[in-house]
Amino acid sequence: xxxxxxxxxxxxxxxxxxxxxxxxxxxxxxxxxxxxxxxxxxxxxxxxxxxxxxxxxxxxxxxxxxxxxxxxxxxxxxxxxxxxxxxxxxxxxxxxxxxxxxxxxxxxxxxxxxxxxxxxxxxxxxxxxxxxxxxxxxxxxxxxxxxxxxxxxxxxxxxxxxxxxxxxxxxxxxxxxxxxxxxxxxxxxxxxxxxxxxxxxxxxxxxxxxxxxxxxxxxxxxxxxxxxxxxxxxxxxxxxxxxxxxxxxxxxxxxxxxxxxxxxxxxxxxxxxxxxxxxxxxxxxxxxxxxxxxxxxxxxxxxxxxxxxxxxxxxxxxxxxxxxxxxxxxxxxxxxxxxxxxxxxxxxxxxxxxxxxxxxxxxxxxxxxxxxxxxxxxxxxxxxxxxxxxxxxxxxxxxxxxxxxxxxxxxxxxxxxxxxxxxxxxxxxxxxxxxxxxxxxxxxxxxxxxxxxxxxxxxxxxxxxxxxxxxxxxxxxxxxxxxxxxxxxxxxxxxxxxxxxxxxxxxxxxxxxxxxxxxxxxxxxxxxxxxxxxxxxxxxxxxxxxxxxxx
Amino acid sequence: xxxxxxxxxxxxxxxxxxxxxxxxxxxxxxxxxxxxxxxxxxxxxxxxxxxxxxxxxxxxxxxxxxxxxxxxxxxxxxxxxxxxxxxxxxxxxxxxxxxxxxxxxxxxxxxxxxxxxxxxxxxxxxxxxxxxxxxxxxxxxxxxxxxxxxxxxxxxxxxxxxxxxxxxxxxxxxxxxxxxxxxxxxxxxxxxxxxxxxxxxxxxxxxxxxxxxxxxxxxxxxxxxxxxxxxxxxxxxxxxxxxxxxxxxxxxxxxxxxxxxxxxxxxxxxxxxxxxxxxxxxxxxxxxxxxxxxxxxxxxxxxxxxxxxxxxxxxxxxxx
Numbered sequence: 001x002x003x004x005x006x007x008x009x010x011x012x013x014x015x016x017x018x019x020x021x022x023x024x025x026x027x028x029x030x031x032x033x034x035x036x037x038x039x040x041x042x043x044x045x046x047x048x049x050x051x052x053x054x055x056x057x058x059x060x061x062x063x064x065x066x067x068x069x070x071x072x073x074x075x076x077x078x079x080x081x082x083x084x085x086x087x088x089x090x091x092x093x094x095x096x097x098x099x100x101x102x103x104x105x106x107x108x109x110x111x112x113x114x115x116x117x118x119x120x121x122x123x124x125x126x127x128x129x130x131x132x133x134x135x136x137x138x139x140x141x142x143x144x145x146x147x148x149x150x151x152x153x154x155x156x157x158x159x160x161x162x163x164x165x166x167x168x169x170x171x172x173x174x175x176x177x178x179x180x181x182x183x184x185x186x187x188x189x190x191x192x193x194x195x196x197x198x199x200x201x202x203x204x205x206x207x208x209x210x211x212x213x214x215x216x217x218x219x220x221x222x223x224x225x226x227x228x229x230x231x232x233x234x235x236x237x238x239x240x241x242x243x244x245x246x247x248x249x250x251x252x253x254x255x256x257x258x259x260x261x262x263x264x265x266x267x268x269x270x271x272x273x274x275x276x277x278x279x280x281x282x283x284x285x286x287x288x289x290x291x292x293x294x295x296x297x298x299x300x301x302x303x304x305x306x307x308x309x310x311x312x313x314x315x316x317x318x319x320x321x322x323x324x325x326x327x328x329x330x331x332x333x334x335x336x337x338x339x340x341x342x343x344x345x346x347x348x349x350x351x352x353x354x355x356x357x358x359x360x361x362x363x364x365x366x367x368x369x370x371x372x373x374x375x376x377x378x379x380x381x382x383x384x385x386x387x388x389x390x391x392x393x394x395x396x397x398x399x400x401x402x403x404x405x406x407x408x409x410x411x412x413x414x415x416x417x418x419x420x421x422x423x424x425x426x427x428x429x430x431x432x433x434x435x436x437x438x439x440x441x442x443x444x445x446x447x448x449x450x451x452x453x454x455x456x457x458x459x460x461x462x463x464x465x466x467x468x469x470x471x472x473x474x475x476x477x478x479x480x481x482x483x484x485x486x487x488x489x490x491x492x493x494x495x496x497x498x499x500x501x502x503x504x505x506x507x508x509x510x511x512x513x514x515x516x517x518x519x520x521x522x523x524x525x526x527x528x529x530x531x532x533x534x535x536x537x538x539x540x541x542x543x544x545x546x547x548x549x550x551x
Numbered sequence: 552x553x554x555x556x557x558x559x560x561x562x563x564x565x566x567x568x569x570x571x572x573x574x575x576x577x578x579x580x581x582x583x584x585x586x587x588x589x590x591x592x593x594x595x596x597x598x599x600x601x602x603x604x605x606x607x608x609x610x611x612x613x614x615x616x617x618x619x620x621x622x623x624x625x626x627x628x629x630x631x632x633x634x635x636x637x638x639x640x641x642x643x644x645x646x647x648x649x650x651x652x653x654x655x656x657x658x659x660x661x662x663x664x665x666x667x668x669x670x671x672x673x674x675x676x677x678x679x680x681x682x683x684x685x686x687x688x689x690x691x692x693x694x695x696x697x698x699x700x701x702x703x704x705x706x707x708x709x710x711x712x713x714x715x716x717x718x719x720x721x722x723x724x725x726x727x728x729x730x731x732x733x734x735x736x737x738x739x740x741x742x743x744x745x746x747x748x749x750x751x752x753x754x755x756x757x758x759x760x761x762x763x764x765x766x767x768x769x770x771x772x773x774x775x776x777x778x779x780x781x782x783x784x785x786x787x788x789x790x791x792x793x794x795x796x797x798x799x800x801x802x803x804x805x806x807x808x809x810x811x812x813x814x815x816x817x818x819x820x821x822x823x824x825x826x827x828x829x830x831x832x833x834x835x836x837x838x839x840x841x842x843x844x845x846x847x848x849x850x851x852x853x854x855x856x857x858x859x860x861x862x863x864x865x866x867x868x869x870x871x
Contacts, residue, residue, distance in 0.1 A: 030723070032722055127602045184636055190637065206825060207818075234818070244716050416833055
């Protein structure tokens with residue numbers, strides 16, 4: 001009996017050292033993520049960049065996490081995080097979240113209901129510029145019931161009210177700056193004391209950031225001991241670190257480097273998916289006077305002619321081969337409301353030419369560019385200098401338009417200049433890109449008509465369609481998922497038929513990862529969310545996978 | 552000497568003030584918004600950027616911003632870096648030593664290497680090896696610094712594995728004395744890249760200066776008196792150093808410019824990268840703070856170069 005207990009004890013000790021739960025993979029190891037930029041902030045409401053999101057979402061937990069299906073309607077598939085359970089009111093206008101009593105901040109203090117209020121206040125403070133702020137407009141009030149139960153009351157029902165509420169990150173109230181002091185300049189903004197599976201150990205700006213697994217985390221300890229963000233501003237250097245085995249992950253592998261990746265036995269390529277799409281949007285207002293309609297693009301037939309003159313699938317193939325897919329509208333395929341049956345304007349150069357003829361634009365004999373009343377058919381496309389793909393798309397589109405007698409000038413602009421011009425509407429066509437979310441609600445900010453309450457805030461081309469707006473709002477307001485998807489499909493069809501933009505492509509992103517890392521499926525809405533489940537193959541450990549020494 | 556120092560310090564203050572003012576005006580005249588990232592994200596309320604501008608005082612008139620900035624500088628407050636979320640002085644304190652280490656190493660390597668090579672080339676001007684090394688220096692000069700950096704990163708670092716690819720330390724590497732060796736190991740390639748170009752420039756100037764001194768009357772007279780060749784060379788080198796020391800003062804700003812690229816390629820966390828990021832991010836206080844620090848650095852280094860010239864050429868001291 002004593003021998004048996006000794007064996008059991010030894011087995012338990014071995015499990016604790018090497019792996020614990022075999023189903024989840026062995027414990028220990030380090031992942032070094034090479035990144036082109038440093039994290040911009042640690043606190044979720046202040047974060048803007050993907051590096052910032054990566055770090056902040058490892059440091060902080062939400063109330064609940066969306067499931068792998070990325071369904072944003074209702075609470076189906078959502079997994080508990082800080083909220084161990086939730087309860088809907090009978091009229092579906094309120095959700096009560098019960099905070100897990102085992103949840104602790106990294107300084108040992110318990111996570112309480114008031115911390116949810118603090119997180120919500122930070123989102124609502126316009127000085128923090130949180131993208132969730134507008135989405136919480138339906139949230140009417142919050143009530144604390146005891147220390148750990150919080151009830152969110154909504155002004156109206158919607159299919160996504162749970163999705164919205166679940167995305168709030170509670171913040172440690174006891175560490176927040178005094179009322180009125182900016183969160184961005186507080187000590188907490190540098191300390192990053194959160195409730196997530198990793199805690200901050202060190203942050204050397206521009207260089208590296210190190211996180212260590214929280215041993216007694218309420219959801220169980222993360223598999224990997226350490227996560228390091230190693231900043232390499234030159235992509236060539238970041239990739240070289242990966243090839244040399246100095247780093248383990250490079251998030252967005254350029255297509256040109258796929259062959260190089262294949263040459264390194266310790267590197268494997270993982271399809272990573274993305275929530276990003278690119279488009280060429282028409283400006284519906286005059287670039288020099290936004291009170292006037294655009295002289296060319298106010299005309300639906302002109303926009304249709306331009307759209308029909310461009311071979312979008314061919315253009316996407318020429319730039320990406322198979323590493324991007326043509327869009328069917330302002331959505332990516334990973335969104336659960338996506339619909340690839342949306343009817344597209346055909347690529348028909350002859351029909352486009354006829355349409356332009358019918359508008360009075362006749363081919364000029366001298367330079368092959370159409371003219372009407374002595375005026376050349378020309379416009380300027382604003383392109384961000386930072387996006388090589390969009391630049392290439394602009395060049396290819398320029399050539400295709402030239403073939404129907406349209407002159408498109410390309411104006412490349414540095415990122416800040418690009419954004420300033422885009423926001424001011426100083427363009428005829430803009431080669432833009434949006435990083436969207438699993439929710440189709442983003443359409444409200446990007447394509448809906450501008451309203452004083454902030455809708456259409458990023459609709460810089462000033463596309464305005466009452467029918468489109470109504471379809472989006474009907475989709476948002478619908479309580480039946482099938483009806484909601486149908487309404488969003490209607491909206492997609494309307495905007496495509498209106499030729500508000502040429503919806504170009506969604507990249508099929510690839511990541512490069514060290515082969516010793518074991519991981520669950522790569523999440524396209526944020527691959528780092530599964531990082532606590534990553535582990536290192538015990539037979540392929542490197543010196544850096546040794547357990548960290550206590551500081 | 553004190554009069555010279557006082558005069559140089561006054562000039563230096565004026566230079567720093569002009570540089571900072573010009574930079575302050577230029578960066579604000581450039582189009583673009585400091586809170587670009589906020590504006591790029593769908594869903595961020597447009598008034599957020601306006602509030603942030605107000606919070607950081609960017610909505611005030613330019614003259615007001617400038618006076619507030621100067622007032623802050625006088626009080627030793629360089630402002631708040633909104634892109635780093637910390638005081639500018641804290642950001643600079645972190646990155647300045649790294650750049651100082653890189654620049655000092657490159658300067659030392661480049662100057663010593665360039666002076667020795669150029670002096671030897673000038674003294675042995677007729678030898679084929681001297682001519683060959685001179686052409687080699689020309690080849691090095693004609694290759695842009697970032698190409699040299701990339702070649703070194705791909706060759707000795709990636710292909711041969713002799714040096715780390717980038718960064719300043721090995722992840723979870725050794726500490727203490729071994730840690731210092733580790734930093735030097737990481738420093739080798741970026742410092743060598745900067746030093747190589749510097750050495751090539753210095754060598755060409757040193758060669759020309761040494762050739763001119765080699766035929767000077769005092770050298771011929773020394774030789775006629777039977778002085779040992781090594782002693783003559785030493786005296787000749789001191790005379791030939793003057794133009795090179797003057798050049799060093801001039802070359803420092805371009806070395807700082809080179810450091811920007813090299814720091815980027817080798818992921819060296821220094822001033823150069825910080826400044827580039829700050830300019831691209833329209834982080835006005837950080838740009839201004841960085842410019843103040845770098846212009847003070849250049850002015851001080853130029854002053855040291857001038858003093859070195861005085862040391863090398865006693866005739867100049869008598870003219871003061």
